[in-house]
Structure formats: C-alpha cells, structure tokens
Amino acid sequence: MVSSGDADVSSTVLDDPVGESLRGHHAHLARRVGGTAAYLPEVATFAAVLLEPTPSDWADLAALLGPGELADLFSASVEPPADWAPVFSLEGVQMVADPRAPAGGVPVAADVVELGPADVADMLALTGVTRPGPFWSRTDELGTYWGVRENGVLVAMAGERLRPPGWTEISAVSTAPQARGRGLASALVRTAMRHVVDRGERPFLHVAAENSGAIALYERLGFEVRRRVRFHGHRTPGGTPEALVRP
Numbered sequence: 026m027v028s029s030g031d032a033d034v035s036s037t038v039l040d041d042p043v044g045e046s047l048r049g050h051h052a053h054l055a056r057r058v059g060g061t062a063a064y065l066p067e068v069a070t071f072a073a074v075l076l077e078p079t080p081s082d083w084a085d086l087a088a089l090l091g092p093g094e095l096a097d098l099f100s101a102s103v104e105p106p107a108d109w110a111p112v113f114s115l116e117g118v119q120m121v122a123d124p125r126a127p128a129g130g131v132p133v134a135a136d137v138v139e140l141g142p143a144d145v146a147d148m149l150a151l152t153g154v155t156r157p158g159p160f161w162s163r164t165d166e167l168g169t170y171w172g173v174r175e176n177g178v179l180v181a182m183a184g185e186r187l188r189p190p191g192w193t194e195i196s197a198v199s200t201a202p203q204a205r206g207r208g209l210a211s212a213l214v215r216t217a218m219r220h221v222v223d224r225g226e227r228p229f230l231h232v233a234a235e236n237s238g239a240i241a242l243y244e245r246l247g248f249e250v251r252r253r254v255r256f257h258g259h260r261t262p263g264g265t266p267e268a269l270v271r272p
C-alpha cells in the first residue's frame with residue numbers, strides 16, 4: 026500500500042488497469058461476455074480477460090469481439106491460445122507518481138484550457154500527427170482532457186484514460202512538432218496530475234520503452250518506473266484474412 030492524499034491506495038490494481046477500469050469507473054463504456062470485457066470500439070480497442078484466464082475465458086473474449094478481430098490486450102501479462110495470431114507487440118514501462126513529491130522543472134505560463142466534445146476533431150488531428158498512442162473518436166469520454174491553443178490551433182494536449190480504483194492514467198500527451206521544447210507538455214501533465222491528486226487518486230501512465238524523451242520528461246515531473254510491460258494485440262480465431270494493424 027502506498028499513500029495518496031488521505032487514502033491508502035493499493036498498486037496491485039495497476040497489474041490489470043484495463044480490467045479494473047472496465048469493471049469500475051468505465052463500466053458504462055464496457056461490453057462484456059462472462060468475465061471478459063472490452064471498451065466500446067469508438068472509445069478504445071482495449072480488452073481484458075481475468076488475470077489467469079481459462080480456455081472458456083478466451084472463448085468468451087472471442088465471442089465478445091467476433092471472429093478475426095483485434096484483441097488488444099494492452100499490458101496484460103497473459104498469453105492467448107496458439108490460434109490467436111500475434112498482431113503487434115511493443116515493450117513499454119508503467120510509471121507512477123508520488124503525489125507528495127513536487128513536480129520538477131520550471132512551471133510554464135501556458136494557457137491551458139479544458140477540452141470538450143467540440144474539440145474532438147482537433148484532438149484527433151493532433152494525435153494523428155504526434156501518435157502518442159491510440160486515440161479514437163470517443164476516447165475523450167474516458168476522462169478530462171486539456172489543451173493549449175495558439176492562434177486557434179490546438180498545439181498540445183493531455184488527458185485522463187484508464188481509471189483503476191484509486192488511480193488515473195495520464196495519456197495522449199502530445200505537442201505539435203512546431204510547439205515542442207517550450208514546456209507545453211510539462212504544463213499539461215502537471216495540470217492533469219493536480220486534477221488527479223485533488224480527488225485523492227494517484228497518477229500513473231504508460232510509455233513505450235524506446236520513447237526516452239518522454240520518459241525523461243515524466244521523470245522530471247516526478248514519475249518513476251513501477252514495472253516493465255509489453256503491449257500486445259492478437260487476432261481472434263476465424264474470420265477473413267484481412268490485415269489487422271495496431272490502432
């Protein structure tokens with residue numbers, strides 16, 4: 026157990042952040058069969074099985090997703106049956122922030138605004154350029170998102186995604202190439218961290234292991250690595266042999 030504001034928060038829920046979110050804060054955005062669950066497709070491709078899945082759990086997930094579909098297992102330490110062909114695999118790290126540790130670096134006076142449904146097209150355009158990780162047309166419904174506009178153009182954003190009990194994941198951290206190195210991402214991540222800590226939760230995030238620039242940025246803001254993860258997706262059995270790509 027680790028301390029978060031007033032409450033003690035267990036970090037074991039971070040071993041299954043997708044399943045813990047789908048069963049809890051994001052239950053209204055979930056599809057389910059048996060013990061398996063997945064987000065509505067426009068919200069996220071992430072799916073969850075129980076931590077020690079049986080063949081019947083895999084059958085439930087196949088029924089939930091349909092034949093030949095992407096089973097995006099995110100960071101789950103599970104291995105699907107042999108007839109679930111691998112689609113992608115990416116090494117990453119999960120990082121957590123101690124809410125008592127002040128975020129490092131010099132605060133930047135960026136004009137941070139809360140984003141809403143009217144900003145979704147701009148969020149999709151920005152993440153389409155920066156590729157911080159998958160972002161879909163209803164991903165913004167997972168939490169609060171913030172951004173910085175310059176001359177009306179959304180040049181930086183960050184927000185909240187997975188929400189296992191006691192924790193909120195900070196995600197979609199993006200700055201347009203022409204606006205980088207000015208502290209905009211730092212300002213936005215700080216804003217999200219403050220929001221999370223103020224409601225008594227702890228911030229965490231995921232980042233590709235090869236993204237050393239972003240990892241250094243997060244370390245300056247007070248995050249540290251909790252564990253190494255592997256993001257992986259597979260094709261459910263059956264269906265037509267169309268190419269599936271990582272979202």
Ligand SMILES: CC(C)(COP(=O)(O)OP(=O)(O)OC[C@H]1O[C@@H](n2cnc3c(N)ncnc32)[C@H](O)[C@@H]1OP(=O)(O)O)[C@@H](O)C(=O)NCCC(=O)NCCS
Pocket residue numbers: 133155156157158181197198199200201204205206207208209210211212231232233236238239241242
């Ligand atoms: C990672 C990313 C979000 C960083 O955005 P950013 O707005 O440039 O980040 P910041 O400006 O806050 O910090 C980045 C650098 O600028 C420096 N910096 C911060 N404030 C500064 C300021 N006021 N003046 C000059 N430099 C500053 C930081 O020290 C940091 O230095 P570095 O070059 O050693 O890394 C951006 O590169 C990006 O969109 N990348 C692609 C998407 C991605 O990988 N997202 C993370 C997914 S987990």
